[in-house]
Amino acid sequence: MTADSAAPSGPGPDGPRHVAIIMDGNGRWAKAKGLPRALGHREGVQALKRTIQAAPDFGIRCLTVFGFSTENWSRPAEEVSDLMGLVRTYVASDLARLEKAGVRLRILGRREGLPADIAAIIDKAEAQTAHNDKFMLQVAFNYGGRADLIDAARRHAERILAGETTEPLNEENFAAGLATAGSPPLDLIIRTSGEQRLSNFLLWEAAYAELVFQDILWPDYGPKALGEAVAAFAQRERRYGGREPAPARVSA
Ligand code: IPE
Ligand code: IPE
Ligand code: MG
Numbered sequence: 430m431t432a433d434s435a436a437p438s439g440p441g442p443d444g445p446r447h448v449a450i451i452m453d454g455n456g457r458w459a460k461a462k463g464l465p466r467a468l469g470h471r472e473g474v475q476a477l478k479r480t481i482q483a484a485p486d487f488g489i490r491c492l493t494v495f496g497f498s499t500e501n502w503s504r505p506a507e508e509v510s511d512l513m514g515l516v517r518t519y520v521a522s523d524l525a526r527l528e529k530a531g532v533r534l535r536i537l538g539r540r541e542g543l544p545a546d547i548a549a550i551i552d553k554a555e556a557q558t559a560h561n562d563k564f565m566l567q568v569a570f571n572y573g574g575r576a577d578l579i580d581a582a583r584r585h586a587e588r589i590l591a592g593e594t595t596e597p598l599n600e601e602n603f604a605a606g607l608a609t610a611g612s613p614p615l616d617l618i619i620r621t622s623g624e625q626r627l628s629n630f631l632l633w634e635a636a637y638a639e640l641v642f643q644d645i646l647w648p649d650y651g652p653k654a655l656g657e658a659v660a661a662f663a664q665r666e667r668r669y670g671g672r673e674p675a676p677a678r679v680s681a
Contacts, residue, residue, distance in 0.1 A: 448616065450494045452476070453646075477519075491564070491566075494567070499573030513543075531562070534558045582603070585598050618635060637667065641658045
């Protein structure tokens with residue numbers, strides 16, 4: 430195994446504050462080694478742990494990772510159940526440590542459709558870390574960008590019907606209904622494994638995020654690869670539709 434474990438080089442002035450990762454390639458990693466896919470997913474959790482630990486060293490304040498999409502239900506039942514099992518073991522083994530490290534954990538995605546015990550684990554993990562503000566970790570699980578857009582629109586309509594607001598829909602009140610409401614503007618989306626698509630991840634938030642695609646398979650990810658993505662980000666000129674290049678990160 431070539432786990433990426435080199436020491437990070439530290440945050441730059443234009444480092445991304447909010448980074449999202451499409452953690453892809455667990456299956457191919459396992460296949461290349463003649464191992465069952467479940468082991469690829471298990472190593473993927475180790476890569477996630479390494480990446481979370483390294484993120485603050487690059488000045489990242491919020492990390493959003495794609496763990497399970499609304500489309501991933503179409504995988505064989507055995508694989509779906511392996512992925513659910515990993516949530517149980519990850520939260521059981523890491524929640525106390527995350528809480529102590531000042532991490533606020535949020536799960537993005539629909540609770541309906543999840544096994545009842547997973548929904549309960551998620552609720553507990555969120556409640557237990559809600560007071561933390563050093564670092565935000567958002568795990569998209571049973572998440573789909575389109576479903577989230579529909580939910581946000583529905584929330585606004587419900588507020589109007591309930592007489593809670595008379596405000597017409599606008600970008601601000603719409604974004605307040607998204608699963609990511611309250612997290613910093615998204616600066617960078619990373620996708621591993623060489624695929625170059627969003628696969629229904631953070632469709633609204635991606636509007637002006639920089640995209641970095643890396644050929645590494647997710648179970649091999651870690652501080653070195655994250656450092657390379659952050660370095661690529663720092664080279665980008667963000668213009669937001671204007672003519673003048675802005676620094677890579679918006680100072681909000
Ligand atoms: C990413 O790895 C993890 C999830 C989608 C849950 P994959 O399982 O998609 O791995 P590949 O794309 O088949 O290699
Ligand atoms: C996206 O990866 C979902 C996660 C990483 C959880 P997929 O492997 O499901 O995406 P596609 O099917 O290749 O587009
Ligand atoms: Mg994949």
